[in-house]
Amino acid sequence: MSTVQGPTPRWSALASKPSSSVIRDLLKLPAGVISFAGGLPSPAGFPLEDIAKACQTVIANEGKHALQYSMVEGEVALRREIARRETQKGIPTDYEQVQIVSGSQQALDLLARVFIDKGDKVLVESPTYMGALQAFDLCEPTYVSLPCDTKGLNPAEFTEEICRGAKFAYVMPTASNPTGLTISEERRKLLCEKAREYDMLLVEDDPYGELWYDKEPPASLRKWAPERVIRLGTLSKILAPGFRLGYIIAPADVLDKMAQIKQSMDLHTSTFTQLISAQVFSEDLLVRHLPSVRERYKTHANAMLDALAKYMPEGVTWTKPTAGMFIWVTLPEYMDATEMVKDVLAKKVAYVPGEVFYAADKVEKNHFRLSFVTVDPELIRQGVERLAEVIRLRIRI
Ligand SMILES: Cc1ncc(COP(=O)(O)O)c(C=O)c1O
Structure with a gap:
């Protein structure tokens, strides 16, 4: 691929800043990965x-x-x-x-x-x-x-x-x-x-x-x-x-x-x-359409909450949403969800590491975000089971 950057720097200071590629990479996942990473609404709900x-x-x-x-x-x-x-x-x-x-x-x-x-x-x-x-x-x-x-x-x-x-x-x-x-x-x-x-x-x-x-x-x-x-x-x-x-x-x-x-x-x-x-x-x-979207999201949220309760080892906690598309999982403080991404991807599952959701003054690494609305309930179960396997191997009992 050709580039336009020559001996005289052309980019502005803004364009020269390093940008995080974590999310871009996670959105380009290979087929077969159960992805809890995206923040997309379910297309099944498009009227x-x-x-x-x-x-x-x-x-x-x-x-x-x-x-x-x-x-x-x-x-x-x-x-x-x-x-x-x-x-x-x-x-x-x-x-x-x-x-x-x-x-x-x-x-x-x-x-x-x-x-x-x-x-x-x-x-x-x-x-x-x-x-x-x-x-x-x-x-x-x-x-x-x-x-x-x-x-x-x-x-x-x-x-x-x-x-x-x-x-x-x-x-x-x-x-x-x-x-x-x-x-x-x-x-x-x-x-x-x-x-x-x-x-x-x-x-x-x-x-x-x-x-x-x-x-x-x-x-x-x-x-x-x-x-x-x-x-x-x-x-x-x-x-x-x-x-x-x-x-x-x-x-x-x-x-x-x-x-x-x-x-x-x-x-x-x-x-x-x-x-x-x-x-x-x-x-x-919208008034007629929203109840079915709400029902679908609730079913998916419950599938994920049930799977988390069933498979996650002790020491792992998570939020219980009453609306929306996300669950936030907290690992013991010594664990690093960014570093764990490679093992999770090897198991063909994806999440967004929590680190990217923190402002620079206070970063925590022992969390990840799960999005559940675009994954079928049975695949949610399988995905959470695989995630739990990776976590269990790293957790100190
Ligand atoms: C909290 C929040 N704000 C803003 C947006 C941007 O949404 P959009 O530009 O599609 O309206 C999103 C998208 O996921 C979001 O989660």
Whole structure:
């Protein structure tokens, strides 16, 4: 393969930074590996026929509009549908408070560009979403990691010293990626109180809030502190990630800055997928479609929890999610899940080593993330059995 790098270095400082290849490698796994590594939703849940119908309706009724450039804020039809859903959940929202983005990953990038200068303090859960760290890293913040306990993020960790001067705290109150944990209403309220007390913005990333198993999770943080919460949502996990549609609900001044920067990045998000999604929402298709997705995810989660209980040796613990796609496994402290990857792959199983979910100030290696929604229950059982064999060989009794 030819390269463009000559004697004079061409790459920017940013492009020259070494990047982690762990995830890219794990997504290129050979056939036959039982992969608990991906973070993809189950394609069995994509409502293909309904989307095909919505496409036809959009092309027939507003085809020329759908294929044209659009506004940076997003299509009013979709913004209205998103605002309607938020309002139905008890938090009155106007469409003007909604900015459409190209996946919530773009929202994370915009957040970094709008708020972070080199060295600025940013609070993150420990562990946190790797994709957020990657997006924020580009602007070189100083992270302060907030430890989570068995019930998720603990607002008691938000002391004045930690919060004062922070640009924002990035949190996933529902079905966190990677832990799968959901924090209680009490913790949410306390978190909002602390944010007010210490004048801090809260970024609430909520891709999994609709994917609950038995009971709807507590309300969005916006319920208790609408003036200081930047809420990120996405259609990736409830409709289709290929649409690349996410949204931000935030105070007007924040949205204004984000829109300015988004315009320079991509002018606007795809008009076509926005209008198809608005059509899907307006027919309440999601309301009809989500119960089967929730049921499927619950079945898979239970299959994995049963297998973990059956096969894992003593000394290994794991979270018990009530929503979402992930289980977080903790090994004894002396074990290293990154180093164990080669043995696990030799057994034709894959997970994501926990190390990649930590900000640089506090890295732990004795954890891994399991994703269960794209693997059939019988294969989940086999995969966990093989994983346990590898762990058993390394554990000190
Ligand atoms: C916590 C979290 N935030 C954001 C994203 C990005 O989602 P998307 O860009 O598809 O909306 C993901 C994807 O897995 C995620 O888990």
